[in-house]
Amino acid sequence: MELFVPDLKKAGGRFLDYHGEIEIKDPEIKVPPGPNGKFPVLKVFLKAAYVNNRILIKGNWQTELTGECSRCLEQTDYTLKESFSEEFIHLQAGESGRVPYAGSEHEEQYLFKGESLRLDEYFKHSFFISQPLKILCREDCKGLCPICGQDRNKSLCSCTDENIDQRWSLLKKLLK
Ligand SMILES: [Zn+2]
């Protein structure tokens, strides 16, 4: 996904709409699979404007993924979404790539040179840091019985809940 500076300059500071798709492929990092074992594709919607030698972007992306439910261990498809708002400083001819306000809150500003801004790496990074700690097939997944292993979404077993929960948490403490 690429934004062209001349287009944005022509808009004179107004926000323009963009839509792009970015396939997440990385030979060095294990990528969570999309449905059907394909690489996930981020669908990106953003607005961008060129103001004071910066490109401002804001919007959101979403993608479909497949993984194992943390509670019942069934394979499940789920949607991952994230919103973002960022600015990229456009270095002018003769300016170095040095971070301009080192030590301030702006320390981690993004810089770019030339007449276009490529956003693929930015969104790949956003994708990897947005991975959920837990995948759930649905919000109220009942999970597996810790005693007999029965999938409680399918049918209830005869183990009684209260005692189990206590014993289970005790066991978890011991294992730590
Ligand atoms: Zn589940």
Ligand SMILES: [Zn+2]
């Ligand atoms: Zn049980």
